[in-house]
Amino acid sequence: MPAQAPHEPAGDANARVVFFKELQAVTTRIHATANIDEIMLELSGDICRLFNCDRLTIYVIGEDKQSIVSKVKTGLNSFKDLRLPIADQSVAGYVAQTKKAVNIHDVYDDVELKRYSPHMTFLQEVDKRTGYRSKQMLVTPILDAPSGELLGVVQFINSKQDMPFGAIAEEGAQSLAQTLAVAFTQRQKAQPVTRTKYDDLVASAVISAGELDLAQRSARRKGIPLEEVLIKEFQVKPAAIGQALAKFFAVPYEPFKPDRIKPMDLLRNLRREYVEENNWLPVEESAEGIVVVAPDPERIKASRIAANIFPKGKIVYRVTTDGEFRKCVDQFFGALSDMGSVGDLLSDMDEGEAGDLGSGDDVSAAADNELVRLVNKIIVEAYQQGASDIHIEPRPGKDKVQIRFRKDGSLQNYIEVPASYRNALVTRLKIMCDLDISEKRRPQDGKIKFKKFGPLDIELRVATIPTAGGVEDVVMRILAAGEPLPLDAMGFSPYNHENLIKCISKPYGLFFVCGPTGSGKTTTLHSVLG
Incomplete structure (x- = not known):
């Protein structure tokens, strides 16, 4: 039972054997880690259980050689490093300065602290801020064996038995410190640097190198993308990740734009399954050329896959994050019903020559199956998107x-x-709301009961108006269908309900119903007329 061994009497040989057997297993795993940061994710909990302590902090010596910096700190929900001067004002600083271990029974006992140094104090502000109570503390220096040079400090906080750390724990802490010294020395040796696409996050001071290493290990351990870990656990903005990707791939970053117009000409021969499998998407045709976004534009450019699909166009590559790429795919192909995607419907239409068609031609085109499905799809998507x-x-x-x-x-x-x-689309809408399809020079108003044409039980109030060039604009207001609500169920205050009843009960006159979009003007009038 490793949770008991550190506090057993030193003469208990059985407890000592059990403890050091488990310590050897931890030591083996430490030697197997790539660097000391990995201990934070994988071994800190095991070390705490072995020493039967509540918290563990491991410090390494800072670059200025005048301070120690925390690299492992369990129990504190913060990625901010703790930095302490190598001086006798703090417990860990005193151990770093004197290179001697200390075993304190109660860090709040000033008399006990003064036995080590008259200047030693314990910073209680962290405890007050977190509601934690630090008490027992076993702190051991991490020293390079050949030279005796200070490499760091390991600190065990609070015995779970609420009693001082025993002799076995002191001996085990010294052994663990020797193991960590070897790990630190190996880490300081020159290693080949592997450049990653997120390195600019460190160069731009968005996160530290240690935090990036932690994120990479967390992503591997949880089996999720590194980008997701950076955004959710380290609060890195997608735009910052996009700028780092732009530096790595040497192409501009293209953020997600919710108001982007779907480039139907470019999407004509692309299907969602293909886009998701190959991870690239044309988003617009600009003066520079066809803009293609991809999380890995280098791979797409090398494979010439986009150039093969658009052989006559100049391809301009842009990089985007994985999350923003998925949003763009959803924007262009997103959650559609069995009616088919808008892109499929448009691609099935013959482009033809634009021109002035006669009324008969308009009616024939308006009855075309693809156009009928397109109009229905537009209305359904507008309703689903809350327009x-x-x-x-x-x-x-x-x-x-x-x-x-x-x-x-x-x-x-x-x-x-x-x-x-153009004309067939407007004619189709006029047919749906029983307007005069031959009248194109005067405004008209009507209503569509969409249940007759599509899967939704909604109504649309339609208004057409002639505009320049002999064309007509159409505006449709989406209304909820069904029976009007009783006035008693409208939620009026007693005062307003009484005044409304008085107003509509009069035999003649005029009253105004005013309010912003969506405030309930039409619903109120439906209830009054019902």
Whole structure:
């Protein structure tokens, strides 16, 4: 039982054998670690259990040779290193200065501390801040065997039996310190430096080198991506990771843009499964060329996979984080119903020549199965994304039709539809709400009961208005369907409910219902009329 051995009498031979047998197992594992930081993740708990202590701190000597810096500290939920001067003002500092071990029964006992040094004190602020009570403390120097040079300090805090650390623990601490000295010496030897794509996080002082090592080991131990560990456990911003990737791959960083317009021409021959398997995605066609984002643009560029799919275009590579890449994929191909993706629907449409079509041609195109599915898909996605309005904005000439959603009062780009389907798209919407498809010079208002055309039981209030170039804009307000709520269930205060009843009970007159978008004006009027 390792939890008991350190506090047994020194003459208990059986306890000593058991303790040092388990200490040997820990020593073997320490020699197997790549560097001392790995002990923090894998061995600190075992060392605490072996010495039956509550907390463990391991210090190494600082670069200035005038201080010691914590590299292992169990029990404190902080990645910030503790730095103590090599002086007799603190317990660990005194041990580092004198190179002698101390075994303190109660660090709050000033009389006991003064026996070691008149200047020794225990910093109680940490205990007060965390609610912890430090008491017993066994502290041993870590010394290089050949030269006697100080390498660090190992500190055991609070016996779980609430009694001073025994002779076996003192001997075991000395043995552990000798093992750590070997580990420190091996670490200080020159090792080949392996450059990683996250090194710039250290160079830019976003995190320390030790924290990056810890994150890498944590990622391997948990079997999750390193990027996820950096963001969740070390609070590194995706933009900082993106800038580090840009330095490593020597290409600009492309962040996720929620208002990016889907490049349907570029996505025409790409499927989600292919994009996710190969980890690259064209996001726009700019003046520089076709912008391709990838978490590893070097691999995509070397394989020429993007160049083969777009042989006539110039490829401009951008790097992005894994998380932002997945967001972009979801944005372009994301959670869609069995109706198919918008990209698939548009790719199935014949681009054709944009031009002025007759009314009969418009009606024929409006009945086209792909266009019908596209209109239904636009409405379904708007509802799923929580949009309040759908804006259909045709432009004259060969410019595409822009479709935007209004979310929380702000217009956000959704998709662009080929110009050749401009008139057919508006005609399809007019057919759905029983408007005059031959009238294009006057505004019209109507309503779509979408349950007749698609899977949702919603209504849309539709308004069309002629615009420049002989085209028509369409705006659709998404409304909840169903029977109107009774006025008693609307949640009015007694005063407002009484005044409303008086107002609508009058035989004639006019009253105004005012309020911002989504405040319930239409719902209120439905209840009044119902």
